[in-house]
Amino acid sequence: MGDDATLVADASSIRVGGPFYEDIERGQIFDAAPGLTLTSGHAALHQAIVGDRLRLPLDAALAARVLPDGQLPAHPALVCDIAIGQSTLATQRVVANLFYRGLKLLRAPRIGDTLRTTTQVVALRDSRPRSNRQPTGLAVLRIRTVDQRERPILDFWRCAMLPLREAARAPHHADDLDAIGALDGPFACDEAVADWDIDVFRAAVCDRRPRPMVPGTTWIVESGETVTAAPELARLTLNLARTHTDPHAAAHGRRLVYGGHTIGIAAAHVTRALPDLVYIVAWHECRHLAPVFEGDVLRSVIQLERRHPRASGGALVHVRVVVTADRESGTDEVLDWRFVGVVP
Secondary structure: OOOOOOOOOOOOOOOOOOOOHHHOOOOOEEOOOOOEEOOHHHHHHHHHHHOOOOHHHHOHHHHHHHOOOOOOEOOHHHHHHHHHHHHOOOOOOOOEEEEEEEEEEOOOOEOOOEEEEEEEEEEEEEOOOOOOOOOEEEEEEEEEEEOOOOOEEEEEEEEEEEEOOOHHHOOOOEOOOOOOOOOOOOOOOOHHHOOOOHHHHHHHHOOOOOOOOOOOOEEEOOOOEEOOOHHHHHHHOOOOOHHHOOHHHOOOOOOOOOHHHHHHHHHHHHHHHOOOOOEEEEEEEEEEOOOOOOOOEEEEEEEEEEEEEOOOOOEEEEEEEEEEEEEOOEEEEEEEEEEEEEEO
């Protein structure tokens, strides 16, 4: 047998790691991520990791009565996680995600549908230099997802912080990011459930006890949720961001939990306060306030901001969720999420 061979990087080696901030340009499109066919396995693993409790993705018999095609819908958090994961071709080196905005779920995909995502760079802004941090820049990405029949599924914006390869090569971008992604027509965002039979849902699951649905009502979820299986969720959703799987690539010297993981746990907390929530159809905005690490215990405070009746039954509710993380160093606010849901 021959001696063991050792591979040595040389001039012919190609480094695989994704673009730095100065490598990307406005208008650039990333569309080469693999499509992903939603399966019951994806749904089960996602439910095990974040604790989904939304009724329709869990209950095939109920979905058969409520949805016009009788098929089982995928959980909206799983759908968003996959779209974000597919978009990470552009952000493999991401330092942090600052926000998601203006997310609209245009159709609720069913188990068995295949999702494909196109990511376009729409705005760039250099970050302020800091003496104790690698130089970075902000890239706003517009993310659009379709299914196997090219039907629109998702449309939203994400802002990623990316490192520069060299500080001296800063491209000096200064786009205004403040107004990008605001929901236009915030009450016209329930296309995904427009033909669902909300009356059947109400009759099947709602009891006769009135639930407080007055704007300003606040729910404090007493039970925390420990973050586990963080790399597994990133891998499940095709997320290439190094910071979620490689501690040497993370700014804090330890793996960061993928932001969608925190959002998924927050969504599960919401269903404890609003157990008859039909579906989540849009996000106004979601801001990551601080990093989350595996082992953190997440707790949520939920507030009903607005409620508007739907002509086809039920109501649209605008909900804010603030999530804190308990850890050895103390308690920090880590997420501020404002979404739109449908209730019976």
